[in-house]
Amino acid sequence: MKFIAAALSAWFSAIQKGFTKTSDDCRIIGEVLKQQKIITENQLQNALEMQKHKLREFGRLVPLGRIIVELGYAAEDRLVRAINDHYKLSVTSLSDDIRELVKKKRGSFIDRIPAARIPIWLQLSAGTIFIILLTSFVLNYIILDRQKEQYRNQTLKIGKVNLNIFTRTARIPLLQDDIPALNALVQNAAVAEELVYVIIVDSDYVIKAHSDADQIGGILAPRNRDKMAREGDVTYFNRTLPDGKAVSNLIQPILFKDKKLGEVHVGVSIDFLEKLIRTERVFILIITLYIMFFGIVMAILFGLRFSRPVSKLLMATQEIAKGNYCYKVDSSRNDELGNLAAAFNQMGEELWKKSLMQESFGKYIGSEVLDMIMANPESRWLKGHRNEATILFADVRGFTSYSNTRDPEKLVEELNEFFEIAAKSAHQYGGYIDKFIGDAVLCVFGVPVFRQDHVERAVRSAAELQRTLREKSRNGSTLLASVGIGIDSGIVVSGNIGSQLKMEYTVIGDSVNMASRLYGFAGPGEIVISKSVREQLGDRVTVEVLAPQKIKGKPGEVEIFKVLEIPERPNANA
Numbered sequence: 001m002k003f004i005a006a007a008l009s010a011w012f013s014a015i016q017k018g019f020t021k022t023s024d025d026c027r028i029i030g031e032v033l034k035q036q037k038i039i040t041e042n043q044l045q046n047a048l049e050m051q052k053h054k055l056r057e058f059g060r061l062v063p064l065g066r067i068i069v070e071l072g073y074a075a076e077d078r079l080v081r082a083i084n085d086h087y088k089l090s091v092t093s094l095s096d097d098i099r100e101l102v103k104k105k106r107g108s109f110i111d112r113i114p115a116a117r118i119p120i121w122l123q124l125s126a127g128t129i130f131i132i133l134l135t136s137f138v139l140n141y142i143i144l145d146r147q148k149e150q151y152r153n154q155t156l157k158i159g160k161v162n163l164n165i166f167t168r169t170a171r172i173p174l175l176q177d178d179i180p181a182l183n184a185l186v187q188n189a190a191v192a193e194e195l196v197y198v199i200i201v202d203s204d205y206v207i208k209a210h211s212d213a214d215q216i217g218g219i220l221a222p223r224n225r226d227k228m229a230r231e232g233d234v235t236y237f238n239r240t241l242p243d244g245k246a247v248s249n250l251i252q253p254i255l256f257k258d259k260k261l262g263e264v265h266v267g268v269s270i271d272f273l274e275k276l277i278r279t280e281r282v283f284i285l286i287i288t289l290y291i292m293f294f295g296i297v298m299a300i301l302f303g304l305r306f307s308r309p310v311s312k313l314l315m316a317t318q319e320i321a322k323g324n325y326c327y328k329v330d331s332s333r334n335d336e337l338g339n340l341a342a343a344f345n346q347m348g349e350e351l352w353k354k355s356l357m358q359e360s361f362g363k364y365i366g367s368e369v370l371d372m373i374m375a376n377p378e379s380r381w382l383k384g385h386r387n388e389a390t391i392l393f394a395d396v397r398g399f400t401s402y403s404n405t406r407d408p409e410k411l412v413e414e415l416n417e418f419f420e421i422a423a424k425s426a427h428q429y430g431g432y433i434d435k436f437i438g439d440a441v442l443c444v445f446g447v448p449v450f451r452q453d454h455v456e457r458a459v460r461s462a463a464e465l466q467r468t469l470r471e472k473s474r475n476g477s478t479l480l481a482s483v484g485i486g487i488d489s490g491i492v493v494s495g496n497i498g499s500q501l502k503m504e505y506t507v508i509g510d511s512v513n514m515a516s517r518l519y520g521f522a523g524p525g526e527i528v529i530s531k532s533v534r535e536q537l538g539d540r541v542t543v544e545v546l547a548p549q550k551i552k553g554k555p556g557e558v559e560i561f562k563v564l565e566i567p568e569r570p571n572a573n574a
Contacts, residue, residue, distance in 0.1 A: 030064055032086045033079065043073045124306060128299035129292075136288045144281055151276050156248070158194055159268040160234055163252040166264040170200050171254055174208060174261050182209035183216065194272045196247045199265035200254075208262070220265070238270065246270035309337045313344060325352035384495030389446035389507060390458035390487060390533070391515035392431070394422055394465060396439040397482045397524050414479040415439060421468050421480075429461040430454075434506055440519075444507050447494040455489050455536045456566075462487060462527045463566050470525065481525060486518025488530040510553075517551045518560060527563040534561045541566045 030044045039047070047067045054062045065079045080091050166185065173181035186198045186209040200209040205220045228235040228251075236250045247267040254261045312329055319327035325348045331341035396402070396418065403411055422441045423433050431445040443461065446454030462485045473481035490511035496503050514530055522528040534543060542565040548557035 029083070033068070033074070033082060036082050036086070038074045038078060038082055039068060043068070043071070047071060047073070119307060122303065124303035125296075125299045128302070129296050132292055132295040132299070136292060140284055140288055143284060144277065147280050148273075148277050151273050155194055155268050155273050156236075156250070159236075159248070159250045159266050160231075160252075162195060162198070162266050163234060163250055163264055166198065166200065166266070167252050167254050170209075170264060171256055171261065174200065174202065174254055175256055177208075179208055179216070183213070185209065186211055194269050196241070196245060196267035196269045197265075198267075200262060201265070202262040203260055205263075241267075246274075306337070309333065309341065313341065316344060316348070320348055320351065323355070325349070325355055384493060384497075386491055386493055387447050387450060388454070388490065389444055389492045389494070389511065390454045390489040391492070391507070391511050392426070392441075392443040392445070392458050392462055393486045393515045393519040394441045394443070394462070394483055395485075395519045396479055397484045397522075399439040399479075399482070402479060402482065411479075414477055417472065417477070418469070418480060418483065421472065422465055425461045425465040425468065428464065429457040431457065431461055435504070442512075442516075444492075444494075447492065447507060448505075455533055456540065458487055458489070459527070459529065459533065459537060459541060459563060459566055460568075463563065466525055466527060484519050484522030484524060485527045486515050486520070486522055486529075487527065487533055488512075488514035488518060489533050489536065490514070513553060514551070521546065521549060521560055522562070529561050529563060531559045531561070534559075537566075 030039070030047065033039050034041060034044055047064055050067050050071065051062055051064055054067070065076070065083075068074055068079065069076050076093065080093060083089060084091055169185055170182055172178075173185070182200050186200065197211040198209070199207060199211070199215075199220060201207055201220050205222055207215055207218045207220055210216050210218075223237065228237045230236075234250055234252050236248055238246065238248050240246050246269075248270055250266045250268060251263055253263050309329075316327050316329045327348060328345050329341040331338050331345060333341070396415075406414075418439075419433075419436055419441060422443065426433055426443040426445075429445070430449065430451055431443045434442040434444045436442075443458070445451070445458040445461070451457065466483070466485065469480045469483055488511045490509065492507040492509035492511055494507045495505065497506055497508070498504055518528045518530060528546070529543070534541070541563055543561040544564055546560045546562055548559050550556075551558045
């Protein structure tokens with residue numbers, strides 16, 4: 001119990017010292033703020049008291065700077081500037097661990113040494129070894145103490161038994177003053193290892209029998225009975241013989257008809273008792289060492305067994321952080337760590353699938369839109385809303401007859417080249433590919449990321465698309481030179497549309513239908529726009545007025561225009 005009390009006292013003392021040192025550090029930072037006349041001494045004392053109160057209430061130390069800001073003594077940016085100027089730091093906010101930064105900058109060599117990294121297997125092993133050692137020492141102490149008491153009681157019991165025997169057998173020879181008989185009795189008892197001596201004296205303390213024959217006839221000096229211990233009619237005391245032997249001297253009177261004839265003195269060897277205890281101590285120590293050895297081995301093995309999976313999970317986490325979602329952890333263990341590894345592998349697989357979807361989706365909608373979706377996947381614009389947008393339809397004119405005269409492999413290769421060029425031109429001007437429809441492409445500008453100049457972006461994207469197609473068609477590709485484009489702008493409904501099995505983000509509305517009709521009036525390499533697009537662009541685009549056309553779903557004839565020129569402007573991605 002004393003050991004446990006001492007350990008608890010040391011622990012509380014360490015906590016108190018740690019808190020005192022922390023308070024001193026905060027006081028030093030507070031003195032800096034006071035020197036720069038940001039706070040006064042009274043304000044500093046109030047802040048320190050508030051800090052102690054919060055520590056007692058919440059169990060954690062709130063930075064002094066935050067306390068000062070909460071009390072309204074100074075603004076955060078002013079405190080940050082003062083601390084940076086004084087300590088030559090680059091603190092950005094009070095959320096930074098200023099005390100640790102100051103310690104590294106101005107502290108002693110010991111303070112600047114980084115904390116040692118102790119592997120988890122070593123921590124588990126050390127903890128287990130400590131418990132084994134503590135348990136072994138405590139058990140040994142208890143067992144040896146009890147064993148010592150048992151040996152002592154047993155030795156005293158042996159001494160009392162011998163006393164009773166000598167008292168009964170020595171009564172008649174002592175009464176008859178039969179010295180030879182008494183000494184024969186004593187000599188027979190002297191063979192016991194635990195008995196150092198046996199003495200029989202008469203009522204005048206004259207030695208009648210002694211284990212040492214030279215002592216017969218001498219006078220045994222009487223002892224002060226008040227300083228002796230008593231158990232029944234037996235008194236005893238401990239003494240050291242001239243030869244250095246420690247004995248426990250037991251005394252019992254020899255009575256005959258209630259008359260005291262003399263006493264029997266038996267010296268029980270304390271050294272013999274210590275020898276037995278030492279033998280037991282060595283035996284227990286050997287057993288303890290064996291237990292400690294196997295305990296340490298098992299502790300290290302169990303530490304490694306539990307730490308290795310954690311280390312592997314750490315390595316796997318680092319691989320996942322690098323984007324290696326296919327990295328797997330061994331999940332063959334049939335325990336919680338095995339379940340954790342299996343769950344980790346499942347997480348990696350799901351992240352891999354999401355990465356593939358993200359990468360695939362990003363090819364169609366652009367990185368800006370993709371980041372928007374990933375940051376807020378439950379945004380309302382994914383659930384459907386109305387917005388103004390510009391729709392671009394690009395289609396290969398005469399594709400049916402063209403496809404009949406080309407090999408399928410060559411045809412697919414040329415179509416993919418067309419789609420690649422269309423996707424890049426759309427992304428360049430902030431649009432996204434809504435879908436590929438056979439040999440046509442549907443591009444959207446203005447949703448889900450709204451831009452004020454979405455109409456101009458769509459027309460510039462169309463012009464860039466046609467310019468690139470013309471360059472590529474010089475290599476002999478008739479398909480790339482046969483693309484017509486139609487553009488319309490208006491209100492559309494955008495959002496996720498589909499079923500639980502298949503869902504896609506798309507746009508619907510009259511402008512979509514109008515754009516899909518307009519590209520039918522565009523010849524190879526031409527761009528046809530609606531009246532609304534023409535009006536919004538004004539003189540920023542040069543157009544040719546085409547003959548009004550009858551379009552399905554529209555009353556009367558619709559005015560359409562062919563784009564002749566739209567001057568390039570710098571920073572098309574702006």
